[in-house]
Amino acid sequence: MSNRFAIVLAAGQGTRMKSKLYKVLHSVCGKPMVQHVLDQVSALQVKETVTIVGHGAEKVQAQLGDKCGFALQAEQLGTAHAVMQAESLLQGKQGTTFVICGDTPLIKAETMEALIKQHEAQGAKASVLTAYLEDPTGYGRIIRNKEGFVEKIVEHKDATEAEKLVTEINTGTYCFDNQALFEALKKVSNDNVQGEYYLPDVIEILKSEGEIVTAYQTADFEETLGVNDRIALSEAEKIMRKRINFEHMKNGVTLIDPEQTYIEADVTIGQDTIIYPGTIIKSGTTIGSDCEIGPNTEIAQCEIGDSTAIRQSVAHNSSIGSHVKIGPFAHIRPQSQIADEVKIGNFVEIKKSVFGHGSKASHLSYIGDAEVGSDVNIGCGSITVNYDGKNKFLTKIGDDVFVGCNSNLVAPVSVGDGAYIAAGSTITEDVPGEALAIARARQVNKEDYVSKLNFNK
Structure with a gap:
């Protein structure tokens, strides 16, 4: 197996997303799109990966960290121009270079591997991942010759009426002989409707030089979905979620x-x-x-x-x-x-606390900034009072403690092993082990109090 390199295109702003967040950092099932792509690329035994960044470069680099190298495309002049930014890192190296867009989060490593293996087995200088699409509007078309090899790739805006009828589309994922790629990139022009340097033009350049160009058609178009707006993002989310759920069920x-x-x-x-x-x-x-x-x-x-x-x-x-x-x-x-x-029961909140083996807070309690031992019973409505309006304080409750209902433990405070807290108590001092703490006013009954108020007169 020859050396493998990868280029991830992640420099586009993504204006159709209408978002302050850089496009490839939008998440699909909890992970940024570009991270999905890089994780799959990492499974290909790639020797070196270069991510092309532009808008929001710092945030993309922070997300991907040291898992790849980076090259800056300061001005977005097309996909060929983007790939050219990796020249200083990859030019002259022998091997196969895999090029993929950072907004295709659904692509699988298995599909990338199949493309690369076919590319290398046929001794091609370039190979393109294609798919069949009933309505290919907006996609580049794969134009094949009589032998079935790729003759060229035509962007939709530049296609003739006959070429627009072709339903095999370019997914935007490629393999190249690394040295041939950078030589051909120097010959790409921007003489087209958009005035951009298209990476697919490399295919036509290599064909004109008599090189072999192949295509691998994936059976699953969904895998190649590029996310350019919120509608496509929701579709990718749906597909990825289904894939994840099926994997767990299997x-x-x-x-x-x-x-x-x-x-x-x-x-x-x-x-x-x-x-x-x-x-x-x-x-x-x-x-x-x-x-x-x-x-x-x-x-x-x-x-x-x-x-x-x-x-x-x-x-x-x-x-x-x-x-x-x-x-x-x-x-x-x-x-x-x-x-x-x-057991943590209904309407109980636990925050930044250790709650020991076999302990229970069955209902209506708040345990915050606390260390609770084993086999402790926290009665209904009991609270660790951890905040004085400025600072947080720790409550320590030992093993086998019983905290009666509607009790307040005002931190910082400790309750020793085996102690009991009487219901309705507000504890402001430490409680020794095995002790009973009662911190409430003694009940006083006022006989005949209601009649003396003369409410009914």
């Missing part, structure tokens, strides 16, 4: 209603987990086996153990153990650590 995950289940890219789910409708699972989440998630649940960047149930709840940026029951209507906020066999 791996042993039950989705009760796939069309009503939203799972982003880079999510791991164990076998025999059941996902109910209306659930959103965002990138960076790992869910174990035998779990039940949903309905109507949102999970983002969480690590969840086995046999855990989360119903009608929200959990973000937290770790949740095994055999945990959460919800309905609970909120696990970032930086929370929920241990095994915990």
Whole structure:
């Protein structure tokens, strides 16, 4: 196998998106389009990848980091001009160069590999990925000769009426002999309707020099979809979501209603987990086996153990153990650590807290900036009062503590192992282990009080 190089075209502004966000950074299933493309390219054993950036260059570079090199196209003068910006990094190197647009998030590494293998097997100087499209309006047409080889590629705006009837279209993805590519680029002109330097013109230049140009037709046009506006973005999202859901189901995950289940890219789910409708699972989440998630649940960047149930709840940026029951209507906020066999019930909010093994907060409680031990019972309506209006403070609750209903633990405060907090207490001082803390006014009954008020007179 020869050396492989890749050029990702990501310099266009994307004016049709009508957005402040640079086009290739718009997300499809939780991942920027250009990141989808680069991840697939990375599976091709590419020796060097160059991303061509222009508008929003700094943000694209920040997204892709050190996974590729970069070349700046300061002025957008066409696709050939964009590829030419990689000359200083790739010129003179022997091998195959794969060129792909950064706004094609649905393309698969398998399809790229098939194109490259055919290109190399036939000793071609250029190869183009094509697709059949019933209505090819707006796409460049593949014009073949009598032997079936590619004669040229004609842009729609430059095509004759006869050429516009051709239904095999150019997807904008190519393979080139690297040295031949940069030699041919120097001969491309901008004598066309748009006044731009078209990369497809390289095909005609190589053909005129007697070189072999081939085409590989993919059976799946959807895979080659380029995203230029919000309508195409929503279509790509729909296709990608279906692909992701099917992959999870093939791996042993039950989705009760796939069309009503939203799972982003880079999510791991164990076998025999059941996902109910209306659930959103965002990138960076790992869910174990035998779990039940949903309905109507949102999970983002969480690590969840086995046999855990989360119903009608929200959990973000937290770790949740095994055999945990959460919800309905609970909120696990970032930086929370929920241990095994915990119960977080309805209308309970956990924020930046450690919640120990076997502990329970069954209803209507707020636990924020707290360290809760194991086998603790948090009574209904109890709160860790962590904020004084300026600073946040820590509440520490030991093992086997019982916190009575409607209690306030005013931080900073510690409750020792085995202590009891009487219902309705407002705790402002540390409670020793095994102690009973009562912090409420003594009840006083005023006999005959109502009659003395003479309400009825």
